[in-house]
Amino acid sequence: MTKPSPNAACPCHSGAKYKRCCRPFHQGSAPPRAEALMRSRYAAYALGLVDYVLATTHPEGPNWEDDRAEWAAGVAAFSQSTSFDGLEILSSGEGEGEAFVTFRASLSKEGEDASFSERSRFLREDGRWLYHSGEPR
Template identity: 50%
Template structure:
């Protein structure tokens, strides 16, 4: 999905896309897991599977070296899902492990997850999530 840089960011931050998640989608590293989590939600909404793959830790259950199949799976999810809300519940920062608990609305159905992120070589990566 193409989005104007001046459009509201799909992560529901209230910021314009160009000032919110766009820099991360273009290669800038998020400085904390809250920004990474929001940019991943946005990447799903915008059908950017390369970003999801690049920000997923190898220990994640979905991680695979078969990136073509993984990319197609992400694309199918993105294209068949309405991303209509994101609310941050809790953000616990750390040096090498951090957590974000959030509530998202996908296809008009809310769900809550506590996401775990690991810092590897100076880069935060999504490792796992636990539904709440």
Template identity: 40%
Template sequence: MSKRKPQPGDCPCGSGLIYAACCGRYHAGQPAPDAEALMRSRYCAYVLGLEPYLLASWAPETRPASLGLADDAPIKWLRLEVAGHFPAGDTAEVAFTAFYKAGGKAERLTERSRFRRDPQAGWLYIDGDVDAG
């Protein structure tokens, strides 16, 4: 079975769904149903420069005061590959690789992210182990 070629309006997270039916609903305030959906929506938020969403979906105990996305050198996010989603009750881990270009050079970031479910806020990103390269 071949993968469908991305179409205009597709969600940047690579789900194959249109943005409004995928990460767009989480960016608009609907809680993500699981850690993988939150991680995909956070990747999409990086693609779209949605710093307020990234900060709001970050656990307060590890959240930076700001990300400064507008001040960073331009990055072109290319695609996301999810290697695994490992739920364990109110915590979960998601392993992924994000491919991007920075300064004309192809790069990738591989991370195993940690999440927790908060009774009021829903799923939140805590931190992750990163292998950039």
């Protein structure tokens, strides 16, 4: 996917412009809330921003891979082969250092529905929220 212009709708489907939604996070600002991180990771998948996905994954979570090149290739392949059609936040709760966000991602792959729902766990490290793990919902 080509990069959206700053005034285009954000790929996280918030309804806001990209520049007022996930773009600042993709450019380095720390999302203030775990839900914002979750949205920005969805948008990063949609845009193929592989480094952002890797950088916002918790090193102790099950999705972390030591072989960074292989991991990046896997994320890139998923990103390119998937259409990111919608995102709905079903619930979210945030504590001091831990947060949970339950969402439904509407995805399709080669015309086939690949949507899923997940309850994601986030941990805050050095002031930054990181995706730790998720379980299907």
